[in-house]
Amino acid sequence: RTQLRGDQVIVVSNREPYIHQRGPNGISVSRPASGLVTAVEPVMRACSGTWIAHGSGSADQEVVDANDRVAVPPDTQEYVLRRIWLSDDEERGYYQGFANEGLWPLCHVAHVRPVFRESDWAQYRAVNQRFADAVVAEARGDDPVVLVQDYHFALLPAMVREKLPKATIITFWHIPWPNPESFGICPWRRELLQGMLGSTILGFHTRFHCKNFTETVDRYLEARIEHEHSTISYQGEPTLVQSYPISIAWPTDEERAGWPSPADARAAVFERLQLGPDTVMAVGVDRFDYTKGILERLHAVERLLEKYPQWQGRFVLVQVAAPTRSALEEYREFQDRIHRVTERINLRFGGAGYKPVLLLAEHHDHSALMELYRAAHMCVVTSLHDGMNLVCKEFIAARDDDQGVLILSRFAGAARELPEALVINPYHVEETTDALHRAATMPPQEQRERMASLRMTVREFNVYRWAGRMLTDAGQWRLRERITRRVQ
Ligand code: G6P
Numbered sequence: 001r002t003q004l005r006g007d008q009v010i011v012v013s014n015r016e017p018y019i020h021q022r023g024p025n026g027i028s029v030s031r032p033a034s035g036l037v038t039a040v041e042p043v044m045r046a047c048s049g050t051w052i053a054h055g056s057g058s059a060d061q062e063v064v065d066a067n068d069r070v071a072v073p074p075d076t077q078e079y080v081l082r083r084i085w086l087s088d089d090e091e092r093g094y095y096q097g098f099a100n101e102g103l104w105p106l107c108h109v110a111h112v113r114p115v116f117r118e119s120d121w122a123q124y125r126a127v128n129q130r131f132a133d134a135v136v137a138e139a140r141g142d143d144p145v146v147l148v149q150d151y152h153f154a155l156l157p158a159m160v161r162e163k164l165p166k167a168t169i170i171t172f173w174h175i176p177w178p179n180p181e182s183f184g185i186c187p188w189r190r191e192l193l194q195g196m197l198g199s200t201i202l203g204f205h206t207r208f209h210c211k212n213f214t215e216t217v218d219r220y221l222e223a224r225i226e227h228e229h230s231t232i233s234y235q236g237e238p239t240l241v242q243s244y245p246i247s248i249a250w251p252t253d254e255e256r257a258g259w260p261s262p263a264d265a266r267a268a269v270f271e272r273l274q275l276g277p278d279t280v281m282a283v284g285v286d287r288f289d290y291t292k293g294i295l296e297r298l299h300a301v302e303r304l305l306e307k308y309p310q311w312q313g314r315f316v317l318v319q320v321a322a323p324t325r326s327a328l329e330e331y332r333e334f335q336d337r338i339h340r341v342t343e344r345i346n347l348r349f350g351g352a353g354y355k356p357v358l359l360l361a362e363h364h365d366h367s368a369l370m371e372l373y374r375a376a377h378m379c380v381v382t383s384l385h386d387g388m389n390l391v392c393k394e395f396i397a398a399r400d401d402d403q404g405v406l407i408l409s410r411f412a413g414a415a416r417e418l419p420e421a422l423v424i425n426p427y428h429v430e431e432t433t434d435a436l437h438r439a440a441t442m443p444p445q446e447q448r449e450r451m452a453s454l455r456m457t458v459r460e461f462n463v464y465r466w467a468g469r470m471l472t473d474a475g476q477w478r479l480r481e482r483i484t485r486r487v488q
Helices: 035-047 088-107 118-138 156-163 189-196 207-220 254-257 262-272 294-307 330-349 368-376 391-398 429-440 442-462 463-487
Strands: 009-013 019-023 024-030 050-054 069-072 079-084 145-147 168-172 202-203 225-226 231-232 239-243 282-286 315-322 357-360 378-381 403-409 423-426
Touching: 009 429, 035 079, 035 145, 035 463, 050 118, 050 262, 088 118, 145 156, 145 254, 145 463, 156 189, 168 378, 168 463, 202 225, 202 423, 207 225, 207 231, 207 239, 225 239, 225 294, 239 463, 262 282, 262 315, 262 368, 262 429, 282 294, 282 368, 282 391, 294 315, 294 429, 315 330, 315 368, 330 357, 368 391, 368 429, 368 442, 378 429, 391 403, 391 442, 403 429, 403 442, 423 429
Parallel strands: 009 050, 009 145, 050 079, 145 168, 168 202, 202 239, 282 315, 282 378, 315 357, 378 403, 403 423
Antiparallel strands: 019 024, 069 079, 225 231, 231 239
């Protein structure tokens, strides 16, 4: 922040941080289920500036000024949200089509085949251009700091660079980057790479993703790669490619003071969900997405009840599944399947008021999630592939009693930072099953040791550190630019 004092910061993302909806009681504001928003929002509050995003709420148009701007958060108004309106065709082609049927499965190894349509690609390009034009229109000088978020905007960095050659463009890719062979099936692989290399800094969650990206460039473009400096120079312009593991804002004392005690949280949740007093409760919190390993998790719960019958009647998985992208067939089919498997397991092992799986397929706000995290005996993250996964970090932040066990997929970026979790391969049902049993029987002292160590990591490597490192690198870059310009 100090490095950037006086510089203008503009964020670009598809998903907006605040959604205004019209309901029977007037306009209400909600926060979307998105790891990206969870991470970027506190940073934006800290440095003000302008956030450009797609306006998706039914009342979004009603609250903006003539320039499509509104100050947010609604109560404290710390920065400006500039909304972009997309037509149905644009949304279908750019967001549902190219981003979510093409790039999302392309970058996640979750065995769902990517779909590439010429018409989606045309919309993706056009919408990237519209957002790039908005960045240029919002820029006060010729050298703003532009923070580009995620796979919706691979082309935008080069488009902004063309109009604002002096801008500092920091692009962060929130999802994994695959190996060159996998990426190579995309018909527009070169254009995507060229677009991204318009960035000053290109960030991924892990070094592994950086390595995959660099190898992909090496395979498909004529570029100069300098491994020792982590830079790629394309057409004479250098891009720094670095890993910046994303995180959450560590809760303040004030926030924590508002939390129910773990005992009260447990009592409230058990009563609401009608769980017996000796229930061992696992919590899963995900968008209802096929990359999250929800099916594998259900299979592990079923196997647990078979293999360790002492848990029948006592073990419950409370699975929050926030509705997401349900305009897409792939998602609807997946969601139906999870409902069917849940029903089957509940029929097989449930009875007399007991259901081993409670599927809560609706959006939960932050305080409802905090209560669940504090009530649970364990949190289960079984992503088949995940850039980072912030649910596990939120669970850790919620457990100031140093209790609770985290079961974490080795295919989530977070597993590299959090080895004190029970790290599992979600494709191996037996291994996950045994981890559930181990978590359910783990002595409080072992839980305390593991949780205390996890908490140290997340407290220290919080989201301000994530943003701070990128902004410091960018600040240094800008300083160098200014000095060298003065010298010349
Ligand atoms: C992931 C992506 C984000 C996205 C979020 C929610 O975390 O990396 O860019 O915002 O999923 O998905 P949605 O399509 O609802 O924005």
